Amino acid sequence: MANAMAHMTLEDLDELSGGLNAPVAVRRLEKGAEVTGTVVATRGEDVFLDFGVKDQGVVPRNHFGKNEDVSAGRRVDVVVERHDESQGLWVCSRKGAVQRATWLNLDRGMTVEGRVTGLNKGGLEVDVQGIRAFLPASQVDLHFMKDISVLIGEVVRCEVTEVDRRGKNLLLSRRRVLEKEAAEKKAVLLTELEIGQVRTGRVRNVTDFGAFVDLGGVEGLIHISDLSWRPVGKVTDIVDVGQEVEVKVLKIDRERDRISLGLKQARPDPWTGIETRLQEGMSLRAKVLRVADFGAFAEVEEGVEGLIPISEMSWSRISSVADAVKVGDEVDVTVLRLEPGKRRMALSMKQARPDPWAGVIESYAPGMTVKGTVSRLETFGVFVAVAPGVEGMIHISELSDKRVRTCDEVVKVGQEVDARVLSVDGPKRRIALSLKPAHSAAPEAIEAAASGRRAERKDRPRRGGLSSDWDWMGSGLGRG
Numbered sequence: 001m002a003n004a005m006a007h008m009t010l011e012d013l014d015e016l017s018g019g020l021n022a023p024v025a026v027r028r029l030e031k032g033a034e035v036t037g038t039v040v041a042t043r044g045e046d047v048f049l050d051f052g053v054k055d056q057g058v059v060p061r062n063h064f065g066k067n068e069d070v071s072a073g074r075r076v077d078v079v080v081e082r083h084d085e086s087q088g089l090w091v092c093s094r095k096g097a098v099q100r101a102t103w104l105n106l107d108r109g110m111t112v113e114g115r116v117t118g119l120n121k122g123g124l125e126v127d128v129q130g131i132r133a134f135l136p137a138s139q140v141d142l143h144f145m146k147d148i149s150v151l152i153g154e155v156v157r158c159e160v161t162e163v164d165r166r167g168k169n170l171l172l173s174r175r176r177v178l179e180k181e182a183a184e185k186k187a188v189l190l191t192e193l194e195i196g197q198v199r200t201g202r203v204r205n206v207t208d209f210g211a212f213v214d215l216g217g218v219e220g221l222i223h224i225s226d227l228s229w230r231p232v233g234k235v236t237d238i239v240d241v242g243q244e245v246e247v248k249v250l251k252i253d254r255e256r257d258r259i260s261l262g263l264k265q266a267r268p269d270p271w272t273g274i275e276t277r278l279q280e281g282m283s284l285r286a287k288v289l290r291v292a293d294f295g296a297f298a299e300v301e302e303g304v305e306g307l308i309p310i311s312e313m314s315w316s317r318i319s320s321v322a323d324a325v326k327v328g329d330e331v332d333v334t335v336l337r338l339e340p341g342k343r344r345m346a347l348s349m350k351q352a353r354p355d356p357w358a359g360v361i362e363s364y365a366p367g368m369t370v371k372g373t374v375s376r377l378e379t380f381g382v383f384v385a386v387a388p389g390v391e392g393m394i395h396i397s398e399l400s401d402k403r404v405r406t407c408d409e410v411v412k413v414g415q416e417v418d419a420r421v422l423s424v425d426g427p428k429r430r431i432a433l434s435l436k437p438a439h440s441a442a443p444e445a446i447e448a449a450a451s452g453r454r455a456e457r458k459d460r461p462r463r464g465g466l467s468s469d470w471d472w473m474g475s476g477l478g479r480g
Contacts, residue, residue, distance in 0.1 A: 029055060029090055032109075033080045037092070042070050049076060049092065056089055063094035103131065103165050110160045111177060116151045124148060126156065126172060133158075133170035142178050143204075185217030193218070193259070195249050198266050203243045211239050213247055213261055220259035222247060229264045229271075229303030231289065238263070270303035274340050277301075281335060283352055288329045291321045298333065298347060306345030308333060315350045315357060315389050324349070356389025361426040370433070374415045377407045384419060384433060392431035394419060399435050410435070 029035065029051065037049030037057055047070050049057045059078055064070050078092040106112075114128035116135070123136040135158060140148050159180075162171035193199075193215075201213035201220070210223040222245075227238040239245060251260035278284070278300070286298035286306070295309040308331075313324040325331060334351040337344075364370065364386075372384035372392065381395040399410040411417060419433035 029080050029083075031080055031082055034077065035080060035092075036075055036077050039070055039072050039074045039076060041072060047076075048089075049078065051090070057092045058087075058089050059092045059094060102129075103168075106131075106160060106163045106165075106170065108160055108163060111157060112160060112172070113155060113157050114172070115155050116153060119149050119152060124151060126158070128158075128170065128172075131170055132168070133172050135172045135174060139173040139175045142175060142182065182217050189216060189218045190254065193249055193252060195252060197249045198246055199249065199261075200244065200246055201261075203239050203241050203245060206235050206239065206241055208235070211235055213245060215247075215259075218259060220247070220249070220261040222261045222263050226250070226260075226262040226264055229267070229269065230299065230305065231297075264303075270301055271340060271343050274304060275338065278335055278338055278345075280338055283332065283334050284347075286331055286333045286347065288325050288327055288331065290327060291325065293321065296321055296325050298331065300333070300345075300347075304345070306333075306335070306347040308347045308349055312336070312346075312348035312350055315353070315355060316391055317383075356387065357429050360387055360390050361424055361429075364421050364424050364431055366421050366423055368421050369418055370421060371416065371418055372433075374411050374413050374417060377411075377413060379407075382407050382411055384417060386419075386431065386433075390431075392419065392421075392433040394433045394435055398422070398433070401436055 035051060037051045039047060040050045040056070041048045042061065045061045046058050047061055047064070049059060051057060057078070057080070059076070061070070076094070078094055081091045081093055083089075084091050112128050114126040114133060116124050117127050118125040120134075123134055123138075124140065126133045126135050135156070137145075137148055139161075140151065156174050157177050158172035158174045159176040160170065161173045161176070162169070164170070199215050201215040203211050204214045204219060205212040208224075210221050211227070212219050212221055222239075224232050224235055227235065232238055245263060246266045247261040247263055248265040249259065250262045250265065251258075253259070284300045286300045286308075288296050288298050289305060290297050293310075295307050296313070297305050298308055299305045308325075310318065310321055310324075313321070318324050331349055332352040333347040333349055335345065336348050336351065337346040339345065370386050370392070372386040375383045375385045375391060377383075379396075381393050382399065383391045383393055386392050396404055396407055399407065404410055417435060419435055420438060422432040422434050424431055
């Protein structure tokens with residue numbers, strides 16, 4: 001260092017530093033201060049800096065890259081290590097640079113470089129230029145590493161956390177170096193991030209409510225509702241830890257240090273232009289995604305789904321959605337209604353099939369006998385399949401001339417029966433059937449007989465001297 005300074009005259013330093021008459025910048029340098037100096041000269045392994053009048057310093061050349069520019073006039077950020085009284089210079093190090101380690105200059109806060117040589121209980125052994133050091137497992141990485149042995153043989157940059165010169169013990173932290181680097185990256189990235197940008201990141205963690213993505217020093221959250229245009233049951237159905245993803249920046253809260261990201265927003269909205277691809281009346285193939293009491297939601301394109309109401313699942317009456325479809329089924333549907341603005345679509349399964357009732361009504365007439373198979377039993381009666389997709393109903397009172405408590409006393413599901421047609425209601429798609437013998441009284445006769453009895457009761461004087469012209473039966477109060 002002295003030899004280097006010996007070749008420089010006061011005029012040389014004065015010329016490089018801006019002259020003796022340059023404005024004086026008053027500052028107080030001390031150990032640990034982070035300052036910016038101007039390169040005034042390079043001599044051998046030393047780079048000389050000027051911090052203002054009467055404040056010069058020196059930093060090792062190896063703190064710069066092999067091809068890095070260290071020409072006079074360049075501004076350099078450094079950290080003050082100590083003051084060399086004999087030379088009148090501040091000895092500095094490059095901010096964040098790896099320093100040459102010896103037991104004499106080792107100190108807390110120094111950044112050193114070493115090679116991982118082995119694994120022991122609790123951490124890693126590191127060789128720092130011939131000095132044996134210990135790197136605890138908790139200080140190996142920013143996040144928990146399940147297998148730290150993968151670093152054996154690797155060169156790592158660490159910060160000195162403890163120095164015991166007498167016991168020759170050196171404790172390191174790689175985590176602190178990574179934290180500083182991450183903080184620097186984060187500061188730069190936060191100034192560059194803008195709402196609407198599309199960035200590439202890696203999924204760092206997955207929770208029930210979303211996924212955290214590392215954008216390269218800054219983490220953002222993709223809420224579960226922003227993972228996909230289709231409904232998401234579990235976050236892991238869409239992304240996994242370690243997966244690389246493209247996301248869109250939705251919101252930045254710099255005060256709370258929060259960033260909201262969207263995975264689906266980085267992809268085209270499937271509902272955009274849907275009216276040019278789908279029209280009402282169009283037949284499609286759809287996949288059932290989920291079911292509810294009132295119907296089923298089916299996907300016709302990725303991210304585009306519609307509702308199949310229970311009333312549109314079958315031409316026949318069904319009591320529950322499960323009678324017609326289940327999750328995962330692929331079904332043929334017809335588009336009934338399309339509302340792109342509301343992102344809604346109504347679908348029909350039955351409209352995609354021929355109407356089984358077409359022409360059937362005309363084929364049945366009261367009094368004729370038809371063959372059918374009992375399809376289901378209800379408390380009030382029995383449903384009988386008389387044709388594919390066409391059912392008739394036998395009321396419990398029409399199952400037998402005898403009193404019937406439950407339908408299964410007379411028939412079973414799957415049983416074939418010969419039933420007599422009582423009535424046909426075309427608009428309501430209903431066929432009333434009976435198992436009673438044909439000689440039984442017809443409903444009209446039964447009703448006429450009942451009317452006669454009511455008339456007789458109406459004219460008969462009330463017992464106990466009571467009489468009334470009020471039609472008890474007609475009012476409904478006298479009906480059982």
